[in-house]
Amino acid sequence: MTELLERVIAKLKTLPASEQDALAKPSKRIASMILEELQDDLRWERAFASSPDALAKLAANAMAEYRAGKTQELDPETL
Secondary structure (H helix, E strand, O other): OOHHHHHHHHHHHHOOHHHHHHHHHHHHHHHHHHHHHHHHHHHHHHHHHOOOOHHHHHHHHHHHHHHOOOOOOOOHHHO
């Protein structure tokens, strides 16, 4: 955690519960979005941690197919 976030959280902890709740209400949506983003990041990290070379292998295969002329250009308008 960054020093700035640590200072903010430390300051929030010193406030009475009613003030903490009052500050949290408008930020609830933002906090939910941040938590969801962190959970998504964790899922991606876990997915690739189990097979760290999987993405590199997929990329290498795709490049080999491209160099061999086995790929075709995609038109975004027709997808």
